[in-house]
Amino acid sequence: MNPISSLVFVLLLTVFPTQIFCQNLIAQACGYTSYKPLCLSTLQSDSEAKSAKDLLTIAKVALKHAGTKAQAVNAEVKKQQGSATDEGLKQALSDCAENYGDAIDQIQSSTSALGSKKYNDVNTWVSAAMNDADSCNQGFEDQSVKSPITSSSTTFSQLCSNVLAITNHL
Incomplete structure (x- = not known):
């Protein structure tokens, strides 16, 4: 590296150390x-x-976003319940609302466990929340109806998976 490049690099590190470190931490996670x-x-x-x-x-932060998504999916399910006319869809949405209500509770329990550094408990609760999302999806299949929340539910499960992966490195 030539001297000017080295000087620029050192200046960047002194001016932006926090931003560089945090971006690297996010990339690492x-x-x-x-x-x-x-x-x-x-x-x-x-x-x-x-x-x-x-x-x-x-x-x-990753867990907070999973919780926010669980609440959004639950709100979406409840909105869909209000306009559903098909009996199978109504039943699947009703079950799904219960599942996502449980998932929200489990994410809240995970948040408490994470605050206490009980990482195995975090993994247990987040995994349970993912199982609730899977049960919701299965309910639509059992009723032979198309899920109106497939995309949101998938994103929730992926956010949970990310939480598990990050927590496993604490």
Whole structure:
């Protein structure tokens, strides 16, 4: 490296050390996941993640986004319930609302466990939330109706998977 390049590099490190470190921390965390593009877009858009100093904070932010998505899916399910006319769809949506209600509770339990650094409990609760999402999806198949929430439900499961991958490296 020539002297001018070295000087520019050192200046960048002194001017932007936090930003460089945090972006590297996000990239490191997302490198553990199966859904890296989703992980990167989620964490890079979050100010708390962008200023994180450790992987635990990154895990907390990832879990927060999974919880937010669970609440959004649950709201979407309840909205769909109000307009459903097909009996099979009504039943599947009713079951799904219950499943996502449980998933929200489990994500909240995961958040408490993460705060207490009980990582095995986090994994248990997040896995249970993912199972609830799977049960919701299965309910539509059992009723032989098309799920109106497939995309949202898939994103929720992927966010949960990312949480598990990051938590496993704490």
